[in-house]
Every structure is written in C-alpha cells, then in structure tokens.
Amino acid sequence: MLELKNIRFGAEAEGRAVEIIRDISLTINDSKFVVITGPNGGGKSTLAKLIAGIEQPTSGQILFNGTDITNMSITDRARLGIGFAFQQPVRFKGLTVLDLLRIAAGKTLTVSEACQYLSEVGLCAKDYISREVNASLSGGELKRIEIATVLARNVKLAVFDEPEAGIDLWSFKNLIRIFEEMRKSDSDRTVIVISHQERILNIADEIIVLTDGCVSKHGYKEEVLPEIIGSSFAKGACPKIEEGDSENA
C-alpha cells in the first residue's frame, strides 16, 4: 500500500517560488492499476518522481507498505520494490540492452531470460540484445526497452511516467497489452501510470485527476471516466489506431 500524507512540493521558476504539488493526500491499495491524469502542468510527473525518490517533498510523508520512505534515497526505494519508467528514457554509451536488463534484474540473466522481457515489449530480442542503449535507437525502441527494465525488476509498485509519449502506433497497442499482462501476472503488483490516453484510462481500476497540484477527482474508473471523457486529459487514441482496431475486429 502506498500512502501520501499532505505532500507539498515547491520549486523556483523564473525567480519566483512556485508550488507544484499542494497538499496531496492519497492512498493506493495493493494490486491496483491506477491511472493519474489531468491537464499539462498539473503536477503528474512531479508526483511520480516524488514516489520514486527522484524529487524530495517540501513537506509531508510517504509510506510504502507501512514504512516511512519520505527520506529514503532512490536506491533504497528501488530495493524496497518501487520501479520507475522515465518519460524520456536515458541513453548510455557503451551499455547494451542486455547490460541494462541484467542491472535491472539484479542477477546474471541468461540471454533467453532477457529475451523474454524484450519479447514482452514487442522487440525481437536477437536484434536488440547486444545493441548499445545509445542514440542509434529510436525513441519508440528506447521506450520499450525502458518498460522492459521495469518488467525485469519484478517490482511491487511500478510507476510509468507517460509511457505512450513518443511511441509509434503499433507500440501503443502493444503497450496496452503489456499493462494488461502486468496486472494478470502478479496479483500483488500495483501499477501507477501517468497518462492522457483514453485507452489506458479505460483499463484502470482507479483514476486520479490532478489539477493545479491538487487531486480534483479520485475514484473507480466507472465513476471518474464518464466525467472526464473527451477532455484534453482523456484523449482518444489516434484515429488510425481506432481504424486499425475496427478492421481487425
């Protein structure tokens, strides 16, 4: 269970103090699939970073399975079982996809085990396993590898910051399948996804709407989705995807 108690986070922008997260209190229960949505600049990515420990709150408390993790480092939170997928995946000169997956798994993965994670994100393993995670990979490829590193960790809480950003149509459909599989494969795992996409909102158990650093709505998908559908933060998928779906149907 993840509990956020009176979390505030401020930063300085153009010489003045700005409060990005304003007194957020939330409880996310185990095995839930929660999508956080809301207008741009509402504080979604900041909230995800606060959970992973990449940012420290100005005040408030974060509890993970009863343990106060507010002052814990990124590393310690990762070791407690919190995974984080970056919106803009990081590139590394020299580190290969296999290196990164091995670091993520925390053990010597066999090539076939590593390949399994890549197949889950729709990459043909033999083409990628020894590729460097550098600028030679496209944005979509990097995003899928980023997700594979979270899958390889077998975490208790996985936080995905806008996974759909910068990926192609085929990957987007595959992405939804990955999230559905994640829910099925490990009943204890909680998934938090920052997203604007209706298709991702649609597979959520719960939806949280963040506006101006505050929780403006939080409830079951069935209650929240009808209220926000069609807004800028619950966008339909690209028409081509919808078209593709009806053709496949």
Place this chain on the structure above:
Amino acid sequence: MPKMDAVQLQLLKEVADLHDVPEGAYNLRANGKSVGRNTTANIDITTKTEGSGIEIHIKDGTKNESVHIPVVLSESGLKETVYNDFFVGENCDVLIVAGCGIDNCGTQDSEHDGIHRFFIGKNSRIRYVEKHYGSGDGSGKRILDPVTEVHMEEGSTMEMEMVQIKGVDSTHRSTIAELKADAKLIIRERLMTHGQQEAASVYKVTLDGDGSSADVVSRSVARDSSYQKLDLCIIGNGACSGHTECDSIIMDKGRILAVPSLEANNIDAALVHEAAIGKIAGEQLIKLMTLGLTEAEAEEQIINGFLK
C-alpha cells in the same frame, strides 16, 4: 612457460590476456631481456643487430596467424627504449598483440618506451592490440612513452585497439600513420587516468592516397586530479575520408584538453571531427539508481560501459 615470477605473470595476464605461452610467434620480454621466443614458418623474429629491439618479418600471404610481443617490468628503476619493427608482406591477415605492464614497488621511476614501426604490404590486414597497465605501491613512477608509426601500402587495412585503463603514472603516446590509396585505418583508444596521473595521446594520420580512409575514436575518463591531453589530427592529401572523435568523461577534479584537428589539402577530402567532454549525466545515475544501484555502483557501471 619461461621463468617468470608471480608479479610478471600477473602483468602478462593484464596486458596480453596470456596465462600460458601463446600459440604462434611470440617474443616475451621481462626486465630488459628476452625470456622466450618462438617463430613460425611464416613469421620470423630476430634481435636487432644495432640497438635494442626486435624485427618481425611476416611473409606474403600469411593468414590467420598471430604474433605476441608483451613486455613486463617488475624491477624498480629500470628504464629502457626498445625499437620493434614489423615488416608485413602482401595479402596477409595477422593479429599482433603488444602491450606493456610495469609493476613498481620501489622508489625509483620505471620506464618503458616502445617504438613500434609497421610497414604493411599491399592488401594486408592487421589487427593490432596494445594494452598498458601499471601496478605496485612504490613511490617510483610507472612511465610509458610509446611511439607507433604505421606505413600502409595500397589496399591495406589496420585496426588498432589501444588500451590504458589503470596504474600508469605518466604516458606520452604518439601515433603517426601514412596511408596510400585505398588503405584503411581504424583506431579505437580507451584511456582512464586517476590519482595524479598525466596522459597525452597524439595522433597524426595522413591520408595520401585516393580512396584511403581513417576512423580515429578515443574514449577516455579522467578521475581524481588526473590530466589528459588528446590531440587527434587527420590530414587529407587525396580523395579520402577521415573521421576523428574524442569522447571524454571528467570526474572529481579531472581535467581534459581535447584538440581534434583536420587539414584538407585536396578538394575531394571529406574530413569530420567530433569532440565532447562532460561529467556523467545526472539522469544516467538516476536511471541506474531506480534499478537498485547505489550512486557509486551506477558510476562504475557507466564508466565500465563507456570504456568497454
């Protein structure tokens, strides 16, 4: 295996990955003396009649053979300059492994300066690996000032892997190459300095012949208070293509001066240089920390990958 002590054997392992006598031609040099040599039907090694060093003669058409010429120094205060000349015939395909390991536990400086000259025949292909390594906790410095000269005939190819990762206090490396038509030179240098070490690496590659090409890439890391100067120059005198790249990471109080330079003396010379120096990107550290590594472990992984 020739008589070598444990320290010398360790040095041999570090610079040439050798646990035992290599197959094929070799010349092992320890503390200023040749301690083992083997020649083959196609590769002859002879001691120079004047000065210190050896000559390696590789017959035309020699393929899939190797030459190992590692040097180890474990005596403090030993200083030597060795001249090794490689005469490679035409249409050969040979691996040459050189390298020097110095262990200095004493108070006097130890120095090995290897002057290697390569004369590569037409259409031959050479892969050259040179590793430098230092160990020992004495106050005497471990110094290596190698000079490599490469003369390449038409259609020849040379791939050079130059590695110095640990323990050498001072190095001034100079590599000069001249390429005739359709010759191809590929250089991959990996360098890491730490403590108070200083390293200078100077490359001057002259592309004389039409169709010749060079790709010179240096990746380096300067830690602690070490200093590096990387001077990579390509001169295009023919219709040629050249690329040089210095990619460096600085840590702690490390300093690097990168001086890539190009000189085109022919309208059809296409030359490119790239240079980048910076510390490890914060987001790279954060990414690996979210995978459960500490900051120090993340740093180590990034450096190891970068220098791999």
